[in-house]
Amino acid sequence: DSGVTQTPKHLITATGQRVTLRCSPRSGDLSVYWYQQSLDQGLQFLIQYYNGEERAKGNILERFSAQQFPDLHSELNLSSLELGDSALYFCASSVSGYGYTFGSGTRLTVV
Amino acid sequence: QQQVKQSPQSLIVQKGGISIINCAYENTAFDYFPWYQQFPGKGPALLIAIRPDVSEKKEGRFTISFNKSAKQFSLHIMDSQPGDSATYFCAATEGAQKLVFGQGTRLTINP
Numbered sequence: 001d002s003g004v005t006q007t008p009k010h011l012i013t014a015t016g017q018r019v020t021l022r023c024s025p026r027s028g029d030l031s032v033y034w035y036q037q038s039l040d041q042g043l044q045f046l047i048q049y050y051n052g053e054e055r056a057k058g059n060i061l062e063r064f065s066a067q068q069f070p071d072l073h074s075e076l077n078l079s080s081l082e083l084g085d086s087a088l089y090f091c092a093s094s095v096s097g098y099g100y101t102f103g104s105g106t107r108l109t110v111v
Numbered sequence: 112q113q114q115v116k117q118s119p120q121s122l123i124v125q126k127g128g129i130s131i132i133n134c135a136y137e138n139t140a141f142d143y144f145p146w147y148q149q150f151p152g153k154g155p156a157l158l159i160a161i162r163p164d165v166s167e168k169k170e171g172r173f174t175i176s177f178n179k180s181a182k183q184f185s186l187h188i189m190d191s192q193p194g195d196s197a198t199y200f201c202a203a204t205e206g207a208q209k210l211v212f213g214q215g216t217r218l219t220i221n222p
Binding site: 002004033042043045048056058090092094096097098099100101102103104105 | 143145147152153154155156157160200204206207208209210211212213214215
């Protein structure tokens with residue numbers, strides 16, 4: 001157990017739907033990062049939050065959004081889902097910005 | 112824009128042999144270079160990391176070699192074991208910003 005908890009582990013949904021992925025960071029870590037992992041794109045950075053505020057944005061689609069709550073857990077919202085959104089979504093947390101700890105991921109399948 | 116290039120994509124090594132994975136980067140402002148190990152169904156886990164003021168770092172059977180002038184770094188796994196079979200990612204970051212990952216290397220250790 002890495003200390004970073006992601007739920008759900010698996011998610012199957014239809015095109016056009018909206019889903020929410022949840023992440024609880026490791027105790028004491030203020031930064032949360034979201035990454036998308038697909039077979040042909042490797043690990044792609046989506047977005048970072050630090051203590052509730054958005055800190056950095058990667059190639060995150062406009063259909064995707066995220067937030068970090070006062071208790072530091074984070075949610076990634078994916079809407080108007082397309083087949084191409086099927087991927088593994090990882091959350092990572094860090095206290096210093098170096099040495100991320102990753103969760104086990106959410107496997108999203110869009111059918 | 113891929114800022115960290117990793118090779119090879121896949122690698123097969125005999126048990127007891129040396130596994131070598133290479134990465135090259137472009138951004139000379141990168142100041143932290145970690146390697147992550149990922150097993151199927153799991154999130155990436157930090158294996159070993161190096162800063163650019165050091166040319167080599169060793170932890171057990173794992174060694175990072177760093178060549179600042181060539182903007183290259185590599186992971187060496189000595190006495191490779193079947194349990195080392197996994198996907199390995201190099202990464203880099205500048206000033207504790209987002210980690211940029213290489214495309215990954217699928218390592219298979221044959222018994």
